[in-house]
């Protein structure tokens with residue numbers, strides 16, 4: 001596939017994107033978001049959204065918004081200024097309002113500073129042997145299924161499992177809880193879609209109740225048995241910070257633990273399954289990478305560029321401004337389209353070609369003060385997985401293209417059937 005790459009002027013028709021958004025959510029659009037991104041980009045750099053905001057399609061403009069101090073994340077104060085604040089008061093939506101991704105400075109700065117660089121080189125080095133061990137055991141399961149059934153679902157058997165084993169062990173959460181954590185995460189995410197339906201919100205509300213019960217219980221239990229683990233350290237830190245206000249400490253601890261856990265799961269799972277899909281669908285490519293393991297990191301980054309696990313992210317204008325000639329009044333939202341930006345042919349020539357050696361640019365982990373906290377960990381999981389998988393399964397290949405959940409914001413591969 002080669003790029004369309006024709007950049008036309010900005011449309012003023014707020015309904016122009018509707019069919020494209022519908023398509024992006026459909027099975028057809030999930031299987032081929034690339035042409036939808038091209039068509040969105042062809043509508044302009046700054047494309048009006050039906051609900052009053054804008055979609056931003058070009059790499060440089062998206063980058064500028066993500067990094068700019070005059071663009072803020074839609075926080076509680078912004079929600080309360082909306083003409084329809086009730087829309088944001090749904091319990092499942094509200095649950096995310098205090099998480100890092102919904103905080104602006106100075107609250108955001110305080111929380112990030114307290115966390116520091118969670119996954120610095122030393123921490124990742126220390127985590128590495130355990131992740132390698134998880135990879136080995138999950139690939140053992142894959143091998144057993146391949147041997148007994150002739151094919152296996154990579155997404156369910158390995159892709160979804162490695163992130164929950166990794167974060168679960170890091171937080172010292174017993175493995176018996178992992179299926180439950182995955183289950184409520186897949187259901188809670190509906191509330192974070194652009195325009196969730198009322199039935200999606202209801203599913204999400206139930207998942208939120210379960211999620212809250214789980215993490216509240218986990219924290220209470222850990223408080224009683226403080227140990228030498230990350231969660232215990234956070235409890236000590238936030239108890240001291242909010243000395244005399246246990247409720248405030250508990251709120252902060254819940255938001256952190258819940259959000260870091262769920263932020264790490266579907267995103268990394270999509271990266272892992274995508275990497276295997278994109279590398280093994282072409283036996284020549286898979287064989288080349290097996291013989292050139294020094295390019296595994298490049299393959300991971302090209303996967304991140306080519307098919308970002310999150311389709312879009314939202315900021316609002318802190319002041320009246322002008323974006324690529326389009327006046328954007330204060331408080332107006334803009335949706336940064338990661339996929340469209342990563343496939344902007346002005347930044348990455350022939351963007352629809354998956355080229356491990358391209359050293360392309362991408363915005364898949366966001367940018368500026370909200371840059372993803374777990375990017376190093378996600379990359380490490382993908383690297384360790386590809387390394388072992390290519391060694392152990394030299395002829396592994398997909399039986400069919402992946403299946404996807406119907407989503408617009410968070411991409412989820414529900415199945416990738418493989419054989420050898």
Ligand code: HEM
Pocket residue numbers: 066100101102112167259260261263264265267268271308309310313364365366367368369370371372373374375377378
């Ligand atoms: C391939 C996997 C992942 C992708 C594609 C991804 C992507 C993103 C994106 C796009 C953002 C928003 C950045 C912005 O607003 O500019 C973000 C934020 C965040 N991510 Fe990730 N992420 C991944 C894995 C992880 C993992 C493994 C963790 C934790 C272990 C994590 C934790 C977070 C947190 C805590 C934030 C909020 C940062 C903030 O607002 O200050 N992510 N991620």
